[in-house]
Amino acid sequence: xxxxxIFAFFASCSLVFATEDLEQVLDNKVEDINARKGIEIGGxxxxxxxxxxxxxxxxxxxxxxxxxxxMPDHEIAEFVQLDLxxxxxxxxxxxxxxxxxxxxxxxxxxxxxxxxxxxPWMNVEGNWGESFYWVVGDFRQSYSPLTLYMPGFDIMYExxxxxxxxxxxxxxxxxxxxxxNLQGFNLQFRPQLGEILGELRLEALGARLRRAGYLDxxxxxxxxxxxxxxxxxxxxxxxDKFLLGGNIELLPLGKNLLIGGTYLAIFDDKGTSKTYYCxxxxxxxxxxxxxxxxxxxxxxxxxxxxxxFAGRAGADIAAILGINSLVANLTGEFARSNDKVYDVSxxxxxxxxxxxxxxxxxxxxxxxxxKAGNAILAQLDLGYKSDINVILSSSFIRNDSAWFNNVAQTxxxxxxxxxxxxxxxxxxxxxxxxxxxxxxxYGVYSPLYSSFDALYFFTPKHSPISTTLSNQAPQGQTQSxxxxxxAKNSWNASTLTRAELALLEELSxxxxxxxxxxxxxxxxxxGFQEVLTANWKGLAEVKGLFAxxxxxxxxxxxxxxxxxxxxxxxxxxxxxxxxxxxxxxxLSGSYKKSAKxxxxxxxxxxxxxxxxINAGLYYRFYKRFGVTFGYQQINSDLxxxxxxxQRMQTANLGINxxxxxxxxxxxxxxxxxxxxVPVVKAKQNQWMAGFDYTITPNAWLSINYGIMSVENxxxxxxxxxxxxxxxxxxxxxxxxxSYATDTNLPGYIxxxxxEAGKQELKHEFSRSILEATxxxxx
Numbered sequence: 056x057x058x059x060x061i062f063a064f065f066a067s068c069s070l071v072f073a074t075e076d077l078e079q080v081l082d083n084k085v086e087d088i089n090a091r092k093g094i095e096i097g098g099x100x101x102x103x104x105x106x107x108x109x110x111x112x113x114x115x116x117x118x119x120x121x122x123x124x125x126m127p128d129h130e131i132a133e134f135v136q137l138d139l140x141x142x143x144x145x146x147x148x149x150x151x152x153x154x155x156x157x158x159x160x161x162x163x164x165x166x167x168x169x170x171x172x173x174x175p176w177m178n179v180e181g182n183w184g185e186s187f188y189w190v191v192g193d194f195r196q197s198y199s200p201l202t203l204y205m206p207g208f209d210i211m212y213e214x215x216x217x218x219x220x221x222x223x224x225x226x227x228x229x230x231x232x233x234x235x236n237l238q239g240f241n242l243q244f245r246p247q248l249g250e251i252l253g254e255l256r257l258e259a260l261g262a263r264l265r266r267a268g269y270l271d272x273x274x275x276x277x278x279x280x281x282x283x284x285x286x287x288x289x290x291x292x293x294x295d296k297f298l299l300g301g302n303i304e305l306l307p308l309g310k311n312l313l314i315g316g317t318y319l320a321i322f323d324d325k326g327t328s329k330t331y332y333c334x335x336x337x338x339x340x341x342x343x344x345x346x347x348x349x350x351x352x353x354x355x356x357x358x359x360x361x362x363x364f365a366g367r368a369g370a371d372i373a374a375i376l377g378i379n380s381l382v383a384n385l386t387g388e389f390a391r392s393n394d395k396v397y398d399v400s401x402x403x404x405x406x407x408x409x410x411x412x413x414x415x416x417x418x419x420x421x422x423x424x425x426k427a428g429n430a431i432l433a434q435l436d437l438g439y440k441s442d443i444n445v446i447l448s449s450s451f452i453r454n455d456s457a458w459f460n461n462v463a464q465t466x467x468x469x470x471x472x473x474x475x476x477x478x479x480x481x482x483x484x485x486x487x488x489x490x491x492x493x494x495x496x497y498g499v500y501s502p503l504y505s506s507f508d509a510l511y512f513f514t515p516k517h518s519p520i521s522t523t524l525s526n527q528a529p530q531g532q533t534q535s536x537x538x539x540x541x542a543k544n545s546w547n548a549s550t551l552t553r554a555e556l557a558l559l560e561e562l563s564x565x566x567x568x569x570x571x572x573x574x575x576x577x578x579x580x581x582g583f584q585e586v587l588t589a590n591w592k593g594l595a596e597v598k599g600l601f602a603x604x605x606x607x608x609x610x611x612x613x614x615x616x617x618x619x620x621x622x623x624x625x626x627x628x629x630x631x632x633x634x635x636x637x638x639x640x641x642l643s644g645s646y647k648k649s650a651k652x653x654x655x656x657x658x659x660x661x662x663x664x665x666x667x668i669n670a671g672l673y674y675r676f677y678k679r680f681g682v683t684f685g686y687q688q689i690n691s692d693l694x695x696x697x698x699x700x701q702r703m704q705t706a707n708l709g710i711n712x713x714x715x716x717x718x719x720x721x722x723x724x725x726x727x728x729x730x731x732v733p734v735v736k737a738k739q740n741q742w743m744a745g746f747d748y749t750i751t752p753n754a755w756l757s758i759n760y761g762i763m764s765v766e767n768x769x770x771x772x773x774x775x776x777x778x779x780x781x782x783x784x785x786x787x788x789x790x791x792x793s794y795a796t797d798t799n800l801p802g803y804i805x806x807x808x809x810e811a812g813k814q815e816l817k818h819e820f821s822r823s824i825l826e827a828t829x830x831x832x833x
Contacts, residue, residue: 095142098154101223102829105132105512107474109503111820114803123487123803126477132514134160136227149181152192158515171516175229188243195234196241196260198302201390201430202317202365204463205235205548206574208567211598211645212624214671214685216743216759220511223830227513228546230467236548237262237298253307256315264296264462264550267327275541279469279558281496283728285707287551287558294323294358296550298462313369313386321462323358357397357421359552363460365390382438382446390430394459396553397421428458432575448586456579456608461550464573470498470564471545473512474822477520479503481729482796482805493519494799497708498562500731502801503820505765506566506689507741513544561705566665566689566739569649570604570618579606582618594631599623600647613700614654622647624669637678643671653700661697666690675749682746683759689739698733698770705731710797732798735815736768743824753832764821771816774798775809 109128116122137157144150154176178192197204213221229236239262246255275281280288297320304315369386373379398421431453438446472479472495479495479502481487494501498509518540551559556573563572571577582604590596600622606615624645631639649665668688675681693701709730743761771794780789794805804818 093143093145095144096139097142097833098137098139099226099833100829100831101136101138101227102827103132103134103223104825104827105474105514106130106825107132108823109475109478109820110823111801111803111818113807113818113820114801123806124478124480124801125488126480126490126520128475128478130475130477132474132512132517134158134515136515148183149179151177151179153177160516186244186246188245190241191239193236193238194241195231195236197232197234198300198317199365199367199388199432200233200575201388201432201460201463202302202319202363203235203300204574204576205230205233205467206464206571206576207233207467208574210667210669211600211622211647212626212643212669212671214643214669214683214687215641215673216671216683216685216745216757217507217511217687217741219755219757219830220828223828224511224513224544225467225546227515228467228544228548230546230548235462235550237264239263239298250309251307253305253310253312256302256304256306258302260298260300262298264298264321265292266295267292275496275539279555279562280708280728283708285558285728287554287556290549290551290555293328294325295327296321296323296359308375311371311374313367315367317363317365317367319361319363319460319462321359321361321363321460323360325358357423358395359461360395361459361461362393363390363463380440382436382440382444384436385434387433388431390432390458390460392428392430392457392459394426394428394457394553395423396426397423426457426459428455428578430454430458430460430576430578442592444588444590446588448588450575450584451582452575452577452604453581453607454576454578456606458576458578459553460576461552461556463576464556464578465549465551466559466568466573467547468545468568469547469559470504470506470509470562470567471543472496472498472501472504473508473514473543473545474824475503476517476543480802481798482794482800482802484796487796487802487806492802494729494801497729497799499564500562500705500708500729500799502799502804502818503765505739505741505763505822506564507687507739507763508822509545509564510567513542513546515542515544516540517543561707565651565663566649566667566691569651569663569665570602570620579608580604581607584620593628595625595627597623597625598645610653612656616651616653619650620647622667638675639673640675641671641673643669645669655696655700658699658703659696660694661700662692662694663697664692679749680746681749682744683757684742684744685761686742687740689737691734691737693733693735695735695770698735701731701733702773728797730774730795730798732769732771732774732800734767735770738766740764745826750831754830756829758827760823760825762821762823764819766817766819769800769816769818770814771809772814774800775813 107130109130114122114124135158139155139157141153141155142150143152153174156171156173156175158171176193178190178194180188180190180192182188200206210218237260239260241260242258244255244257247253248255277290278288279290283289300317300319302315302317304313306313365388367386367388369384372383372385373381376383400421431451433451435449436446437449438444476495477493479493480490481492481494481502483489483492495503498504560572570582571580582602584602584604585600587599588596589598600620602618602620604618606617609615622645624643626641626643629640629642630636645668647667649667651661651663653661655661666689668686670686672684673681708728710728741761741763743759745757745759747755747757749755774795776793776795778791778793779787780791782788790811792809792811794800794807794809796805798805800816801818804816809816
């Protein structure tokens with residue numbers, strides 16, 4: 056398949072290169088199609104082949120000569136996606152838009168069941184005159200970072216070879232910048248009131264954020280932690296969740312002033328609640344006599360009722376003063392949320408004195424109350440424009456711990472495992488050979504996780520493999536995570552509940568989402584961020600960053616956590632400076648350091664630091680042919696106090712053991728999870744090089760090869776079991792040490808014998824990646 060892809064790549068390049076002016080040919084084709092009245096056709100073609108070869112020097116055969124992990128070291132992900140955008144505009148006042156997505160896995164291209172055809176985007180829109188616009192169906196909308204927004208993050212001067220891959224992954228999830236994907240109606244009335252009063256914007260929208268419906272109770276699709284009995288893990292919709300909102304803004308003085316406000320109501324329709332009855336409610340399904348409707352998510356079954364009001368004001372001071380060379384923009388926003396929250400407590404039966412029967416857990420009860428929270432965001436851009444543009448962007452936030460708005464706080468990135476995910480076999484028995492104990496669902500805590508893997512790779516449909524070929528699933532549908540196809544992508548456009556957001560923050564990648572995991576709408580934060588940018592004619596740019604944030608309310612048994620970020624970078628077109636604009640040679644690089652510290656009463660000062668380095672090169676050496684190179688490195692450190700705090704904070708992911716202080720009596724049938732062994736030092740490296748044929752910035756063909764390597768050092772102080780061997784007289788003859796099972800250590804490590812008294816364990820692995828990608832937007 057790789058030979059075929061490489062051959063097709065060169066053949067395509069040859070044909071395109073033979074055309075004197077490809078862009079003109081494409082433009083002519085588009086004009087010819089658009090000439091048919093009322094019809095426009097566009098879209099995107101995405102095709103990729105990822106061949107990933109896993110290797111670890113510590114994956115060795117056991118004493119019997121057999122490998123503990125028998126899953127394949129080579130994973131192939133090959134797919135083609137075609138998004139066709141149809142725009143029908145028979146009249147000026149009405150039109151329709153449909154996105155038709157056709158996809159197929161190359162390995163199963165001729166299998167009908169392997170191909171997909173769906174319409175992920177569909178709406179009808181129109182306008183009345185020049186002021187009124189409406190849309191019904193799918194649409195995108197954002198108001199401000201505190202109201203309606205899709206928070207993400209930027210990687211300073213990200214190498215081109217990696218930035219393209221991230222763009223493809225985000226487009227697969229239908230993401231467009233910071234706009235949130237919605238489905239419902241959107242009305243906009245924007246009359247022009249003259250030079251003094253400017254423009255008035257009146258907007259109203261309504262959307263269904265999720266619907267009540269049965270999802271695979273333990274499958275990967277739509278769930279954070281499949282088969283886990285903790286709040287937020289299973290995302291099956293218990294109710295229809297709706298959003299109603301209104302926005303008003305006045306832009307007087309030639310749109311140089313802004314005065315506005317937003318009201319949002321996010322609520323569940325309790326009348327849509329569904330139940331699922333089960334006659335044979337076995338513990339493996341996490342059902343008991345008092346939770347017959349678990350499959351519609353009793354773990355997160357309390358209806359949401361949230362309202363958000365925000366007011367904002369801003370001014371383009373430089374434009375008001377008429378100074379074209381000055382940049383001076385100031386905006387400020389205050390938002391207040393009012394949310395219905397619940398205190399959930401277990402309920403037990405009364406003990407029977409006649410039979411000496413003890414009390415038993417029979418269910419839960421909840422008490423609701425309203426909780427109000429405030430959020431403040433102020434932003435200032437100050438700079439000077441000439442041959443060299445210099446701009447300082449300042450942002451300040453102060454958000455209460457009670458502040459809550461899930462349509463502004465749900466991020467677009469949730470770190471997941473992608474390449475070689477079948478290889479994430481852990482150890483939950485004495486031999487560590489159970490291939491169904493896959494740990495990839497634990498994301499950042501899975502043994503083979505890499506930040507670069509989560510950031511840049513995706514597979515529209517992945518079919519987990521079994522060690523034996525059989526027509527039957529290993530554990531039936533309740534364990535379908537082991538066998539059912541699912542999408543692997545860390546980017547998503549969903550809106551999460553309060554419980555899901557709390558779990559997501561617990562599973563977030565601190566190398567990428569440390570200080571503000573939910574952007575400027577992150578609750579329980581105050582602080583500022585400064586970004587200084589200097590640009591010279593678009594040929595050279597330097598940037599500096601400094602940020603400082605802290606919690607307003609501390610965690611239990613701890614003081615408030617403090618977050619610091621600083622760094623800088625530069626990008627320069629070397630040949631462009633000398634006038635060779637047709638053959639750019641772009642060099643880029645950046646460095647960013649992130650740190651978190653928190654004082655705990657029991658553990659002391661917990662500290663976590665992360666260094667992120669980027670270096671990139673892009674050179675177009677002949678017309679549209681170019682070479683790319685990118686290098687990234689992440690080094691992170693967690694001190695001993697931080698490791699102890701992490702063990703405590705992640706205890707909810709482990710087995711619900713009645714003998715432990717973290718035992719949750721409301722979940723007595725919680726299945727086995729994992730205990731997180733803290734990674735106190737991690738070194739992640741990634742480099743990739745290749746060549747491409749670039750038609751436009753959003754149309755390219757490329758072939759790349761690279762290596763992604765990880766070295767994790769675990770603190771195993773609390774995860775080594777000691778077994779004393781005695782003779783028939785009771786005398787100690789030997790002491791056997793072994794790694795604890797049910798942890799996030801890879802199985803081939805857990806089966807080995809630890810050294811007595813050793814506190815740390817080093818684990819290394821790498822992936823060699825050969826990829827070919829095609830991305831064409833037309």
